Amino acid sequence: MIVQQEVDLQPFNTLAVPATAERLCAVTTLGELQDALALAQAEHLHLHVLGGGSNVVLHPRLKGLVVQMRIQGREILERLPDSVLLRVGAGENWHELVEWCLGQGLYGLENLALIPGTVGAAPVQNIGAYGVEIFRFIERVEGLTLPDGESVCLSAQRCEFAYRDSVFKNRLRNRFIITAVVLRLPLFFTPEISYPALREQLTAEQAGELTARAVFNAVCHVRRTRLPDPQTIPNCGSFFKNPLVSWFLYEHLQNLYPTMPSYDVPAQPGVAPLRKLAAAWLIDQAGWRGKVFGQIKVHDHQALVLTNPNRVGADAVLAAAEAISRDVKERFGVVLEMEPQVFGG
Ligand SMILES: Cc1cc2nc3c(=O)[nH]c(=O)nc-3n(C[C@H](O)[C@H](O)[C@H](O)COP(=O)(O)OP(=O)(O)OC[C@H]3O[C@@H](n4cnc5c(N)ncnc54)[C@H](O)[C@@H]3O)c2cc1C
Structure with missing residues (x-):
């Protein structure tokens, strides 16, 4: 197992924020992972696990040991x-x-x-x-x-x-x-095509029997047209989860905004019924789609995605996220929760 020091993490996170790992090792076997754990324990190092770095916001310096998960099979x-x-x-x-x-x-x-x-x-x-x-x-x-x-x-x-x-x-x-x-x-294919954009795409493409390959192709097509490719426009996918709200708040908002999309949430014993709202719709209604805050741009085609075209740091990303969630809270009384995990700071 090779442990590197002061490693640049910008290539290893899809949001492309500048960050450095005090130490980093890529583990390809269980044995290497155990060695990394032993090192962290012996030297009292905080351990961070990184996969593809597509759902993280990294602060500029990560103290301790970053373990890059590379176990195959x-x-x-x-x-x-x-x-x-x-x-x-x-x-x-x-x-x-x-x-x-x-x-x-x-x-x-x-x-x-x-x-x-x-x-x-x-x-x-x-x-x-x-x-x-x-x-x-x-x-x-x-x-x-x-x-x-x-x-x-x-x-x-x-x-x-x-x-x-x-x-x-x-x-x-x-x-x-x-x-x-x-x-x-x-071993048997059961299509799940309830999502409207997917159905539309399949209707456009699909002449005969619905196959798993056709669904796969349609999903890839819809994603490529709606989501920015992190290789060209750094981002970490949806920045906020779709909020789960009380029926009381949902009905209040539904009266004010009859076209507001919302989704069923399976009932859970002992938990008051909830309704899921579309975070993208709330952010869009608040006027954020396509806007720039600091150097962070809300994606033109999907208001849930924050992009980092100038590859600036975590502070700018988190400040933009904070401004958006504050605005959504003030307008709709809905609290947005961040989806990516924050490392360091
Ligand atoms: C363009 C784009 C589109 C996306 N679309 C979707 C989508 O449609 N649906 C969706 O759910 N997500 C989506 N995401 C988010 C992301 O791709 C997923 O969450 C993905 O599973 C993260 O994988 P990763 O290996 O990059 O994890 P990382 O970003 O490296 O890590 C994410 C978190 O998981 C932890 N972690 C990673 N590996 C391990 C491990 N082996 N053991 C323990 N903890 C671990 C990390 O410590 C961190 O807390 C999207 C992201 C982008 C950039």
């Missing part, structure tokens, strides 16, 4: 008549996995095509797009606990998955490193 553990159990290394590229599964006749992940980042980060925020969330397919998550390095396997239930949330963002934040994800994938 795809292994079929079990084959049943209707499904397959697949174990994937946490450092595998997410989109490449989706495409590979499609080629193998393993279905379910089509709607999650083109989400940047690694497989190990997918359970962290329970990635989701176009009506599908990854939790549906997760059987278990394997990893090491911090700081002791104990090997632990968490069932999907123990991952406490919720909308863009899991135990890894809460109770196990900075206390668990995911090394592999075990997925149960169906």
Whole structure:
């Protein structure tokens, strides 16, 4: 395991904020990860785990040890008549996995095509797009606990998955490193095309039978037309989660704005009913789409995405996010929660 010092992290985060890691090591095996943990423990270093850096805001200097997850591997553990159990290394590229599964006749992940980042980060925020969330397919998550390095396997239930949330963002934040994800994938394709833009795209393209490949292609097309490519316009995807609000607030806003989009939230025992609003709509209504604050620009085609064309630092990004959420709170009484994780500071 090679540990580098004072490493430039700008190439390793899709928002392209300038940042330096005091120390950095890329781990490709479980053994290397254990060595990194031992080093962090021996030298009392704070440990940060980085996958593809597509959902983080990095402060200029990260003290301690940044571990870049690079563990590879795809292994079929079990084959049943209707499904397959697949174990994937946490450092595998997410989109490449989706495409590979499609080629193998393993279905379910089509709607999650083109989400940047690694497989190990997918359970962290329970990635989701176009009506599908990854939790549906997760059987278990394997990893090491911090700081002791104990090997632990968490069932999907123990991952406490919720909308863009899991135990890894809460109770196990900075206390668990995911090394592999075990997925149960169906061998039969069931289309999920409830999302209007996806349906429109499929109607335009699809002449005959609806296939998983057609859904995959449509998802890729919709994403390419609506979302900026981080390679050319630095960004970290949706900057805010869609807010869950009380029915009281929802009805109040619905009366004021009858065209406001909103979505069902599955009822939970003991929890007052909630309604999900579209953060992009609120930000757009508040006049932020296409606007520049400091040097941060709200994307022209998607108000949820903050872009960093001049590659400025975390302070500018967080100041823009703060100004937007303050404005949305004042206008609509809705609190926006940030989606990316902030490192350092
Ligand atoms: C253009 C664009 C579009 C996007 N679209 C979507 C979308 O449609 N849906 C969606 O859900 N997200 C989306 N995202 C956000 C992002 O791609 C996902 O959250 C992705 O899963 C992050 O993966 P990563 O490897 O880059 O994680 P990183 O950004 O490196 O890390 C994110 C968090 O996960 C933690 N983490 C990473 N790997 C591990 C590990 N092995 N063990 C423990 N913790 C770990 C990190 O410590 C950090 O807290 C988008 C981002 C961009 C830039």
